[in-house]
Amino acid sequence: MFTIGPYQFTNKLVLAPMAGVTDRPFRQLCRSLGAGMTVSEMISSKADLRHTRKSQLRMDHQGEPGPIIVQIAGAEAKTMADAAQYNVDQGAQIIDINMGCPAKKVCKLDAGSALLKDPGLVEQILTSVVNAVSVPVTLKTRTGWSIENKNILKIAEIAQNSGIQALSIHGRTRQDMYNGNAEYDTITEVCKIIDMPVLANGDIDSVQKAKLVMDKTGCSAIMIGRAAQKKPWIFQQIDHYFKTGKIAEEPTLQQKQNWLTSHLLNLYDFYGEVHGVKIARKHINWQLNDAPEYHLVKPEIMAVKQAEIQLKRINNYFERQIESSFAKAS
Numbered sequence: 001m002f003t004i005g006p007y008q009f010t011n012k013l014v015l016a017p018m019a020g021v022t023d024r025p026f027r028q029l030c031r032s033l034g035a036g037m038t039v040s041e042m043i044s045s046k047a048d049l050r051h052t053r054k055s056q057l058r059m060d061h062q063g064e065p066g067p068i069i070v071q072i073a074g075a076e077a078k079t080m081a082d083a084a085q086y087n088v089d090q091g092a093q094i095i096d097i098n099m100g101c102p103a104k105k106v107c108k109l110d111a112g113s114a115l116l117k118d119p120g121l122v123e124q125i126l127t128s129v130v131n132a133v134s135v136p137v138t139l140k141t142r143t144g145w146s147i148e149n150k151n152i153l154k155i156a157e158i159a160q161n162s163g164i165q166a167l168s169i170h171g172r173t174r175q176d177m178y179n180g181n182a183e184y185d186t187i188t189e190v191c192k193i194i195d196m197p198v199l200a201n202g203d204i205d206s207v208q209k210a211k212l213v214m215d216k217t218g219c220s221a222i223m224i225g226r227a228a229q230k231k232p233w234i235f236q237q238i239d240h241y242f243k244t245g246k247i248a249e250e251p252t253l254q255q256k257q258n259w260l261t262s263h264l265l266n267l268y269d270f271y272g273e274v275h276g277v278k279i280a281r282k283h284i285n286w287q288l289n290d291a292p293e294y295h296l297v298k299p300e301i302m303a304v305k306q307a308e309i310q311l312k313r314i315n316n317y318f319e320r321q322i323e324s325s326f327a328k329a330s
Contacts, residue, residue: 002197002220004166005136007067011036013235014199016225017071024060025266030228034235042098045074045083067093073112077124081132088133095133099141100170113174116145119154126162138166143186146175156190168223171202188217199223207241229286257318260287268307277307
């Protein structure tokens with residue numbers, strides 16, 4: 001377990017905030033499958049965007065267990081401070097600041113990981129946000145802007161001196177995007193020099209990798225992003241290993257079917273049928289693209305526009321696979 005401010009989490013497993021992915025239904029799915037902590041999708045600090053449908057959905061935490069953690073993004077200290085206070089007023093219990101997003105549309109606004117080019121501005125933003133709210137403030141970042149400018153040690157010290165209460169680090173620079181392999185040596189160095197929880201992020205996609213990163217870095221927790229899109233039960237598997245020292249069996253087809261169909265129903269309810277069906281497609285593909293014979297039914301599943309039919313075709317696919325597995329076993 002680890003703590004941020006007054007909040008103690010049930011384990012050391014965190015779902016990484018991902019724009020377009022970690023909406024309320026996905027956070028709820030991952031929490032039900034072992035994630036001890038989840039963070040909202042990135043929310044713009046701009047006041048004129050707060051009441052758009054996208055922002056309202058991203059700010060929806062109804063029915064979620066606390067603490068409610070909201071991630072904000074922006075490039076101006078006052079705007080970020082105002083956004084933090086606004087989200088606290090809406091129920092946020094922890095504010096997370098995004099200085100890690102590598103997307104061009106974010107960086108061209110000098111937000112996200114682009115801020116790492118200007119440590120002075122980083123300090124202004126962190127100090128302003130911390131002073132604006134009474135709840136814990138955390139920071140999500142990368143090892144630097146570029147390979148030549150890997151300045152996370154300086155950023156970490158600024159964060160600690162500014163009152164940041166936890167630091168999540170993706171083991172790549174902005175220049176790396178998601179290419180190559182994440183490295184953990186830099187995260188290890190950060191863990192040695194600062195006195196706050198450090199969450200290690202990047203390429204953690206198995207029980208073995210989770211243990212390696214925990215042991216190597218000495219981090220307080222691990223943060224999992226893309227691997228959770230393909231197998232959200234990874235949290236359950238890692239949690240089982242950390243508690244027992246044993247590798248859990250792969251979930252059964254029936255379990256995977258139940259989890260996916262329950263998630264689809266939650267998406268339909270959250271977004272409405274039209275948008276829910278569209279958003280469900282990417283989750284279906286993430287979980288099933290590598291599954292046996294999925295390529296044979298993928299075109300018809302992707303073409304469906306009605307929730308009932310989409311759900312029926314997914315269930316039909318699983319039932320055929322379950323029958324096939326029984327036939328092979330007998």
